[in-house]
Amino acid sequence: MTLHDLTIVEAGARLRSGETTSADLLAAVLDRASQTEAQIHAYLTIDRAGAAEAAAKADADFADGIDHGPLHGIPMALKDNMCTRGLETTASSQILAGYVPPYDATVTTRLRDAGAVLIGKTNLDEFAMGSSTENSAYGASYNPWDIGRVPGGSSGGSAAAVAVGSALGALGSDTGGSIRQPASLTGIVGMKPTYGTVSRYGLIAFASSLDQIGPLARSVDDAAVMLEAIWGHDPLDSTSYAGEYPDLHSGMGRDVRGLRVGVVKELSGEGYEPAVEEAVATMVERLAAEGAEIVEVSLPTFDIAMSAYYLIAPAEASANLARFDGIRFGHRAEGATTNALMARTRAEGFGPEVIRRILLGTYALSAGYYDAFYGQAQKVRAAVQEDLARTYKTVDVLVSPTSPTVAFVAGDRVDDPLAMYLSDICTIPMNLSGDPGISVPISLDHQNLPIGFHVMAPSLGESVLFRVAAEVERLAEFTAKPVLQEVAG
């Protein structure tokens, strides 16, 4: 197996046995990036110098017997909405073209402290608004399984990089499914942790009450070691969880005998591709065969979760994105007055989907409409949480497809925002509730496109979540790798 195809755990073993070096791993993924970037466009920025320095440092550390743990010396990527000191961070927006943050996000600091080698910044839908990574001011990313298709989004660059081998692992952010859905569409593992467990400090906010950073990885085990490196209380984020954190490894490798698995009735039917439904049903049967107790559950609020999400997220975004005004940083347009300068900066700097959501959110918060829209959406959010609390009295985890469809053809949903929004129908409820969810690849459809299996658990239920996810991974035996079409030159 080539170095760029290793999991983090495998690569870590080779680093420690002296079989390979961090510099070798970095060279392998950078080689892979030069072979694939023209077709995939996973990266916005590659920091060769910084990465080389970090790799050299890791190798020196290992030589000195210093070991910072599983991510030490591992080449990894960051979604370009996480601040990196001294390295351009754009959130895929024209309005942040050339913006170099003066500080590191907490996750960046934690990865650096864990000895990870940061390769660069990956592409996303502008400000993480989208499900295909086509809404990027710097050009779309494409799916390694079929370069005519999208990698999902908004963490499509991170997902594509991990899938194609230009990073061993990557961080994404998930506001409505932006880690899990692209992981599903690119055949990798993507996990959204419990809200508040990973610091949002330095994550360029989309919707503060929904955003959560998490890992995109080649295995459930890799996702677990990445999560362990980045989560934990952060005094710089008031919403950061300060209590005891779950033990991720306590359940991994154990069977699922006696676990009650709820199959969500609302996340099936119309709009779901038969191949996706069949693959999910097959996995549910296999879990049953392993001794899990399968229960069909109904969560009626899931049907209206999407509508609530598309009021809450834009409302918060309308305020979060107000700071991009051309005054203190980023793109600045000319204007005779301050107001004209701000208005023109924003008109020039934001793409159409971002403007659409700012307008939606501004409207939803306006006097006279607040109760009907934002206020109502908050009630639905509370109802989703109650629905889940009730359901978790009878089941340990919930399962569904991660995405109703496999990767769709690039350009297909660009002009149809509603169709695009439906890509996240299975993942959005976990953002509204704050609960964790994970997507594990289980099979390929007839077109050789990956299908992801979605496992959900109550808040801070990561132990049981990883236990089930690891079992799904074991049962699926999904080992396929995308084969890129050779490009001349």
Added chain:
Amino acid sequence: MTSPTANPTKYESVIGIEVHVELATKSKMFCGCAVEFGAEPNTNICPVCLGLPGALPVANAQAIEWIMEIGLALDCEVSERSIFHRKNYFYADLPKNYQISQFDIPVCHDGHLDVTVDNNTTRIRIERAHMEEDTGKSTHIGDGGRIHSAESTLLDFNRSGVPLVEIVTRPDIRSAAESRVYAQELRSVVAELGVSDARLEEGSIRFDANVSIRPEGQEELGTKVEIKNMNSFRSLERAVEYEIERQIAAVDAGRPIVMETRHWDEEAEVTHSMRIKEGSSDYRYFTEPDLVPMLMDESWVTAVREGLPELPADRLVRYQSQGLEGDLAGVMSAASTPVRSVYENAVDSGADPKSAANWLTGEVTAWLRRNDTDPTDMSLDGAQLTELLAIVDEGVVSSSAAKEVLVGVLEGEGTAREVAESRDLVQISDLSALEAAVDAVLDANPEAADNYRSGEQKVLGFLVGQVMRATQGKADPKQVNQLLRGKLAS
């Protein structure tokens, strides 16, 4: 509309005041930057108070404790759970283009402050005191510094994120004088608590007034006008006064009052229109998702309440009960902390409250002013003041010499008794020595003595003066008087 009549309508003015108090916490409301007035522009800034992408606020617990102190001092209730909201509007010196403020659940609500004008005490109800962050500061360059005609604007974000408490009254104020006294009283409460520099000239306490008028006896409120930019108590009073008169003149002339914000022009002493408000502004308030609710449990509130210092209004009552009357009680209770502590210590060690207060608010204050000395640096303490009062009582020094003794003490020459000795101000208490001086004067002035004996009473004054002169003022004039009368009668 009312037309001018022979019998003009009488109007009542209705005023509400919004006060912004910058807290003097060590660090800002939502980040670790220093709170410091007059620092080099843009030196106390960080990603949080600059609103850089990805930065998050963390609430300052000290500020929350201090707003509780302010609220409790104003007899407010403290909410058990209070939340921050985002107030959305675009302005160049507001880095995030929303201000973290509060909306429907302020930290403190429903309090009051009593104000007295011309012996009339009115209870001004406080609607709320809420926590928010200050903005940066814009300096408009070119053409008089007004925004509309400025060529450029300089932005300083040192003030951005400084903790700000907004205190809002109900429309209970009825005159310009009441507005001023309310503001002064509120300032003295905040200063007493020590939670703010409370300096009007530095903008660490700022007043806006909402003014409306209505015909006397009418329940319904008139259209209110907000007036801003008053940076002294006097200008607050003048601005409110001007605004009331302007509104009355407008209504009497049949012109409607427009809901607007008006700017007080300190030099011209007029208000002029800044912006017209169309209905209430739409700030699209919503819960700040980056901050968790503030929880003020009962034990915290109790601890803060118990830690409150004595407030000016309570102190006034206590001083009156000690026997200070009228203005003396008011002046003494409003005196600076070091001057008051001299008073308190002197009274505790047995000094007469009235004499102690008279000395402190009279001679001591005059000396401090004359010598431009800060009361904190004063070398007079309660024990020394008590001693000074005692030596006057005992007749050790005359009351006129006592003023000189005080100066000696204030100049650090020692205790009152030491100064009386060293400056040679002790009265001659030895009767025989005094008698000798009297005899000497009578011997030297036989003519005057004869004139007195023949009925010319006023000569006595001359003789007393001679004795005082001979004793360099150290004799007790009363005693000299008695001795002279005795000797001249014999």
